[in-house]
Amino acid sequence: MVKFKINDQEVEAQPGWTVLETARHYGIHIPTLCYHEAVEPSGACRLCVVELKDGDWSKVVISCMYPVQEGLNVYTDSERVTNVRRWILEMLISECPASEEIRALAKEYGVNTTRFAEKDPEGQCILCGLCVRVCAEVVGADAITTVGRGVHKAIGAPYMVPADACVACGSCLTVCPTGAMAARIDKVRGEPKVKLLRSGR
Known part of the structure; x- marks a missing residue:
């Protein structure tokens, strides 16, 4: 088993699991749009980002494709993660203004408008594949x-x-x-x- 932390909680994962799979195993919510257990992950929507921290070092990665590693410190709702998700949701609103699902998810993060130009008023597809x-x-x-x-x-x-x-x-x-x-x-x-x-x- 691979031992690491998610939001300061000790967790264990099977070798080969991703951070997202482990989080779901422990009931820790990470939002996704392009992920489904039935198919291989593609990382297309980027909404499942998390932050890895080690002292003063940190980086944002997509959890659906990032493999678990011993000693990782993962944060699923840090300020940096929230800001990235808001930016992604702004882009998605501009691409899919007609999607009620996207607007509802964006509202959860306080995103009601977008700074990006609207491409198609009837747009719903995020091209997640x-x-x-x-x-x-x-x-x-x-x-x-x-x-x-x-x-x-x-x-x-x-x-x-x-x-x-x-x-x-x-x-x-x-x-x-x-x-x-x-x-x-x-x-x-x-x-x-x-x-x-x-x-x-």
């Missing part, structure tokens, strides 16, 4: 992908053509943290294979 990962890693359908680059980056079907590979399982809807997938599912999903098989086509 959870839908892509669950479709590939859990369902094995690869019916959803990330298309485009930079400011043109988006989530959709490969080549933006509704995919017959979709099996209409709803996994992407279940893991989406902002509700964005519900609004675009018909643009991703072609005629489900299960329907094609039943019709004999």
Whole structure:
């Protein structure tokens, strides 16, 4: 077992666990958006940041991908962590102004406005890739992908053509943290294979 501290509380973790996994094991809350136990972590949203301290030295890391180490001193709600989360939530509000989930989370941190320019008044997607990962890693359908680059980056079907590979399982809807997938599912999903098989086509 690996022994370290979270918020000055002694904890033990299995080798290979992350800081986030350990915190959840002990019921210590760390906010996340792009993390789900069913798929590999990606660190896309950065909201799960924590601060590592050792004397005068400290640094902020993403807890969903940071492996546990003997003797770590982890703080999940320090002033530095809170400031980083507020900054991230300001950016998310500008990217996803239509997401009630993002606004509710931001309100918990006292963030009601953003200094960043609003990109799309109807925006809900944070491009976390959870839908892509669950479709590939859990369902094995690869019916959803990330298309485009930079400011043109988006989530959709490969080549933006509704995919017959979709099996209409709803996994992407279940893991989406902002509700964005519900609004675009018909643009991703072609005629489900299960329907094609039943019709004999």
